Amino acid sequence: MAELVIRNLVKTYGDHRVVDTINLKAETAELVALLGPSGCGKTTLLRSIAGFVPISSGSIEIDGRDVSKLAPNKRNTGMVFQNYALFPHMSVAENVAFGLAMRKVPKSEIEKRVAHALDLVSLTDYAERRPRALSGGQQQRVAVARALVVNPDVFLLDEPLSNLDAKLRMSVGMQLRALQQKLGLTTVFVTHDQKEALMMADRLVIMRAGRVVQEGTAEHLYQEPATRFVADFLGHSNVLTGTPVEGGFRTDGGIKLPSASTDGPRVLAVRPENLLLGGETEGVETVLDATVETVTYLGSITEASLLLPGGERVVAHHQNRTGRELHLAVGDTIRVGWRTNATQLLIDDMSEAA
């Protein structure tokens, strides 16, 4: 296993910069998730690491060796494709053995290593089956075993959970993460699903329009998003547009709110779980009277959409702890409030897209 370093990587198709000056590093045994909406360049970036997409400029180094000019078969990466790309005319064991055969590993050793890899993904009993005869989850494990058996320097995962049903996704994701940690694999993981990224990654890289918007741990990104895009993409955030004023922020609806920073065009963001309702608002800096527009009971939480006096709409999540249940009806007026330290003034990088 090795370190992956990407410097100033650019990929253009015609005039369009699909990947625009990306710098990225994955330490040994680190799992980095590339997260972003479709078309943000994350898959192109992953495919350029594997060598399927010739890059326009920049460099890709694996373990200090520049591989950006090498053919895919000379890079020693192990990739799990979104649709798994198993060879349908070969058995599970033959699929897993393929990479070893290409490396001219002696037959007896191939057998041993294939058996070990299948054991690792608990598919020993399925060695002679054809991929078609396996479930989606099993096919995914074959793809993982096939990629890992060759001891790749970098492990590449292209939306590996997206073809599984929702129930499986969680457990397969956890297994994949456990395997990655156990084997100490340097891994780049592409997904558009923030849950997968939050669950599995050591570090998240949020991409948009070919660029990195922000990177960091899941907690860091969730609690301190750098821009409106990140706050909105990772979890949900209530965004109030307005202008910074002396000592605070005035929303477009005319509500003046206390806040810390006041430079540049900004939006005020508050997470739904940081909106306090009714009696909880006792002693917090901002309290407003809001009208309840919708109430959705979701078991552990109740989600309420509220209309603020200035005409803005916000969403609040109330935790339904025993003794703290909230009884709301559409049309009720309720006090809503938040602590100033639960709000952020964020750079508005969404207005041009809106």
Add this chain to the structure above:
Amino acid sequence: MALSATDLKRGGAASALLLPATLLVVVALVAPMLTLLRYSFNAYDPIMLMRETFTLENYARFFAEPYYHEVILTTLAVAFGASFGALLLGFPLAYFLARTKSRYKSLLVVLVVFPLLVGNVVRAAGWIALFGSQGILNVTLIKLGLIESPLEIMYTDWAVIIGTLSVVMPFMVLSLQSVIENVDFSVVDAALNLGASRFQAFRLVFLPLVMPGVTAGFALIFILCMNAYATPYLLGGPGYKMMAPALYEQISVISNWPFGSALAFILMATTVLATLVVTRVVRGKTV
């Protein structure tokens, strides 16, 4: 589960829909074939033309006369030559058509199909006008003094093979294209990612996946070539030794229906046998 009344009704409706096609096959294919099969065991009579009997004489004649050995061998050679030629020339074209993202793709497909709009006979007639001993090419070359006697282009084996090949080419390209379009090319990427060279990925992954379709396409074209009539007749000349012209001559010129019928069944049997052998060999290699 017991069949309900609606199931039965539905089954009846389905059968009714199948009836016209079934009738057509029986009337247009099975009945004439059975008639010809019966004829092939009759005897030829110079005066009555055909005498009802049961003899293997017609088949025996085919195997006894060296002339017909030559006919069947020429037929096989032309059919294999044209089919392999169409495969070799058509594969790259089909691959390109299947993989291109050009917005002119449908136009290119139309161009491939276009020759089908020109009938065999019209096309062959055009070639005679162009390449015949009195054709434009020879006349021009002689007038220019480049050659003294006309070049022998028409009425050769090559004229027939190339002519047949050009007739079947669109079928070959279309069937290969649909096969290649159905391949999920991420498996080729996977092979490269696992360390295979481009050639290894082609041979070990791509080829085995397209081979069943290639075999089917080849079989279709081979059958067309084995039964070619107009092209060999026009480009090979009236005496060209291939099965379809030979059996047509027996039936329509000499009026020897029994022998012509026997030739028809020998042609059919040979075609089926050769097709089976080819598909077996290919399948044995890849699976």
